[in-house]
Amino acid sequence: MLTIICSSKGGAGTTVVAAALALARAEQHGRSLLLDMCGDSRPVLGMADTDSPGLNDWLGEAHTSGADGLLALGEQATDRLLVVHPGSRFVSGAPRWAELAAALDGCDFPVVIDAGTHFLPDELRSAAGHTWLVTRPCYLSLRRAVRMPRPTGAVVLRDEGRALTVRDVESVLNVPVVATVPVDSAVARAVDAGLLADRWQDLFGRLLPAG
Structure with a gap:
């Protein structure tokens, strides 16, 4: 199952949720x-930066490797979680989106894409079981979100003092809210300390939908 996590606006918490x-x-x-x-x-998972090749290198037009080559670019964040980072800043030539979609479709384990505000091609959207938009109940974020291709659901980061509600988010986006995550300073401290991989169950365990 492929799940894409995206956002209409930077700073929404997409990477932490993903x-x-x-x-x-x-x-x-x-x-x-x-x-x-x-x-x-x-960095969110407490891993050191690296200059090694990554996703953008694999996507390059002249690249020929398949799913095994993509997985070989990854590094274990935990004994169960493999992370493939972007690698090069840009993709060389026409990106191999169709090949990426096929490679991910062949995986027999869950795949999560942290897309942020990145362009999402139709090939990936079509391959995904879920495309979830991370947003706050914020007018500017929702204003941008309605101009994007519609996600299949939304994850709302709920902070105090907002005029808009979770129900407002559902109404504006016309999609279900699949999770509501309170904005909590404990999450920020765990991320800053590189401890999210150790503390995610305490911070998110009951908030994220099973799949």
Whole structure:
């Protein structure tokens, strides 16, 4: 099952939600893959930066390897979670989106893509079982979101003092809210300390949908 986590606006918490979901899927299924299109997953999971090749290198037009080659680019964040980072800043030539969709479709374990505000081609959207938009109940975020291709669901980061509600988010986007995550300083502290992989169950365990 492929799940894409995206956002209409930077700073929405997409990477933290994607990482927590990938950790949860790994716990549920024994193994999962986090495909990072944005470059923030490694530090969020307490992993050191690297200059090694990654997703963008694999996507290059002249590249020929398949799913095994993609997985070989990954590094274990935990004994159950494999992370593939972006690698090169740009993709060389026409991206091999169809090949990526086929490679992920052939995986027999859950795959989570942290897409952030990145362009999502039709090939990936069609291959995904879920495309979830991470948003706050914020007018500017929702204003941008309605201009995007419609997701299949939304994850709402709920902070205090907002005029808009979770129900407002559902109404504006016309999709179900699949999870509501309170904005909590404990999450920020865990991320800053590189401890999300150790503390995700305490912070997110009952908040994210099973799959």
